[in-house]
Amino acid sequence: MKNNVLLIIVPCYNEEEVLPESSLRLLSICKELETQKELKGKILFVDDGSKDHTWEIVESLSKQHPESISGLKLAHNVGHQNALWAGMEEAAGKCSAIVSIDADLQDNEKMIIDMAEQFLEGKDVIYGVRKEREKDTFFKRQSAQSYYKIMKLAGSDLVYNHADFRLLSERALIALLSFPERNLFIRGLVRQLGFKEGYVYYDRQARQAGQSKYPFSKMLHFAVEGITSFSIKPLRIILYSGIFSQIVSILIIIYALYEHYVSNTVPGWTSILVSIWFIGGTILVAMGIIGSYIGKIYYEVKRRPRYFIEERLNL
Template sequence: MEKSPVLAIVVPCYKEEAVLHEAHKRLSQLLNRLITEGHISPKSYILYVNDGSTDRTWDIIKDLHQNTPYACGLNLAGNVGHQNALMAGLNAVKERCDAAISIDADLQDDINVIPEMLERYREGCDIVYGVRRERKTDTFFKRTTALVFYRLMKLMGAKSVYNHADYRLMSSRAVRQLCRFRERNLYLRGLVPLIGYQTACVYYNRDKRFAGESKYPFKKMLNFAIDGITSFSVKPVRMIFWLGCIFILVAVCVTIWTLRAYFLHNTVPGWSSLMISLWLVGGAILVSLGIVGEYIGKIYIEVKDRPRYNEEELLLR
């Protein structure tokens, strides 16, 4: 009989005291069922990663570890962001499981597709993406910006799975390969497809948040999008070159028009065209400098090679 795999469920948490008990209840019930049916090993567990929360999140994780089955905890010394916290959790379980599933604590991702993920894993897939069928629970603004972002990522040449966030199953060898990536500007949705192992997708409907507030306001979403684009493509820098060529062409046309008007003694004051040109070219220069500066800033962060996170306490069974 084939040995049942040890499954680790990695749950990054930031100020999630309102949902942790319910999340652990549902995940524990699912693990109980999967263990009873022989799909996973009784050694399977859930690792909650506390990303420097300032509420009672870590106290609740410690209480769950002491008084309930399956619960383990990793406390980070400070807030390092969702992607780094998730990477810290994956790094902690890479030698302690056969497969790992990453999922957020807000109970929006459907845990009932985990058995299907495990089925794809048993069929030989090292990576199984959880993909949303639709985005009806999102606002019109969020749906539109998400669509624009995914299309922009595709245009820039970055590999990504449409409507996939960070809900996925990875085999232990895929997790170890992911941990070899040393970028500080993490965008896991773009890194995971670079691993190259066999993949599959399972589809689900996303629920509304059970409790608490979203930890991804517009500002964080915008920064996340910028990280995703600039971490996987140099096309914005190349676009600056072509933008410069366009402006040179416009300048040549304006010069010919100006000389023609001068020799025909048909000159006009020209203040408006001058001001428009100055503003247009000045804006283009500032935007170009901003794009180049974004890349230089990332180089600055990477070359310092500082640790991405600091583990303060690890609770295992």
């Protein structure tokens, strides 16, 4: 290990209500890391274009704890994944390992100590995994389970009940940053690394204050991003659906000809309308899936910067 710094990266978006408490709890973890694991814990808050007083709080914290707290202010909101990526790029070469965790600390920050222990034992990627989802609504539990099943069918083997609470060693971090994608789905990319993995299990805590920054619409968009970032199986499903529709159409034609030649009345408008609506809906869904892939290609080939940094503190 060229140094013994473990950097905790905390993406923030409008988190003024939780930052004072979160910073105290994370500073406590930093002290434990130093006394128990001989690791120097530091915290990097990444302000993802917040519209409240998040950055002012980060500035104040960085002045109070210049050795432990640093800040990175992005010029505008670029989304959680890009903000996390910005923090990781800033951390590269400055630490032995990083831990990513959300500002609300619903992911139990005390598990960072267990992660550090596994890191010192030689593991490069340690996942924070929720034990259960009993506090979630029935809809959220079922949708989460369905999502992981769909991802597995699509060929992406995600860690079940893991979000973005994880530890990465320096070499795992550098390997991750070598991926050139602009459409980021980090929890999927990490699974591509192949380094030694470990797991810590915890109960998710209640949010301290404020509201979740991930409403259903964002979660749905994120789910689609994950599926289309790691698999072309949806495109194959379109192909198979087209072949199936053609086979069904041929069978219907054979049936209609048979009915015609035995002088029976062939059912008319109802079957035609149902067929038109069914095929029309299938075509629109297919176009949407293909459009998602084309849109990804569009963003990738433009190679636009993921973010712009407006200000740095203690970096």
